[in-house]
Amino acid sequence: MTGHTLDTDVLVIGGGPVGLALALDLKYRGVRFMVMEASDGAVDHPKVGTVGPRSMELFRRWGVAERIRAAGWPGDHPLDIAWVTAVGGHEILRLDFGTADTRPPLPYTPEPEQVCPQHWLGPLLVREVGVHPEGPLRLRCRLDGFTQAEDGVTATATDLADGTALTVRARYLVACDGAASPVRKAAGIAxxxxxxxxxxxxxxxxxxxxxxxxxxxxxxxxxLTRPGALRYPLRSMDGRELYRLTVPGAVGRGAPDEDAGVMVSQA
Structure with a gap:
């Protein structure tokens, strides 16, 4: 379909936690920006569970720390770390961190860490940045390529919702598109x-x-400290019913799938 040309100061490729955090900082500083994210922004499988103190300090600066604290983690859930032979089994060691409601203020930061798993944090940051057309975040928008000149970058992209071609001229392009970053590779950065x-x-x-x-x-x-595969963490993700068990290995192509339910039961 016929496209159109847009202009901005900073074009951010990738609408994950890093790209959206950068967007919030640019917004805070009054810099024009646009974020392109090829997915629809949904997070079905949270990989990250806790926002650390330094990140919370930055979120405080950007005005979203309280929203993160109110995202849903129960204030009375233990924050302890326990080494066990099995969940509910013999306990070897426990580090007592209290709860979000009972822990004392920290002497080194006004913003202690906060449990806010990625499937809560991602949509929260999307709302804060703002989705097109009201905001600068364009979901389901795929970067196709870019060229660099002395005065900036020209990027071409496709709106995956309707196939519209976009051309974006920006002073800077920032790669926040993950460890396998196509932008990094296209720029020749090893x-x-x-x-x-x-x-x-x-x-x-x-x-x-x-x-x-x-x-x-x-x-x-x-x-979990049992010999064999179960030597890794089982973590509460929402403080209510959602948990994540991390185990080594992966199912390769053509390999039989190791039963996840069995591993959960063993844990």
Whole structure:
């Protein structure tokens, strides 16, 4: 379809946590910007669960820290880390961090860490930045290519909703499009491996009765210490019923799928 040309100061490619955080900072500083994100912005499988103190300090600057604290994490849920042979089994060690409601103020920051999993944080940041046409975030908009000149960058893109072609002229283009960043590769910037890569699987499941059954043995994270595959964390994601078990390995093409339900039961 016939396209049109847009103009901005900073074009951010990628609407994940990094791209949206940059957008909030640009908004705070009064810099014109546009964010392109090829997906619809939904987060079905949260990989990140806690927003650290430094990030919360930045969110405080941008006026969204209180919204993150009010996103849904129960203030009475333990923030403890426990090393166990199994969840509800023998406990080896516990680090007591209290709860969000009871922990004392920290001497080094006004913004302690906050549990806000990615499927809460992502949509919250999308709303704060604002989706096109009211806001500068364009969801389902794919970058097709870009050229660089002395005075800026010209990018071409496709609106995946209707196939419209877009041309965007910007002073700067920022790659926030993930570890495999096509923008980084197109710019000829190498990312040499520092360590041998490891592969993990996250198993997301619901257990509505687990918190009440654990009672005082509950924790934010249970580190499983049994020999074999289960030597990794089981974490509460929403403080109510959603949990994530991390296990090593991955299912390769043609390989039988290791039963996730069995691994959860073992944990």
């Amino acid at each position: 990312a040499p491996a520092r360590y041998e890569p490891l592969t993990f699987r996250n198993i997301l499941f619901r257990a509505p009765l687990l918190r009440s059954r654990l009672g005082p043995r509950g924790a934010l994270v249970h580190f």
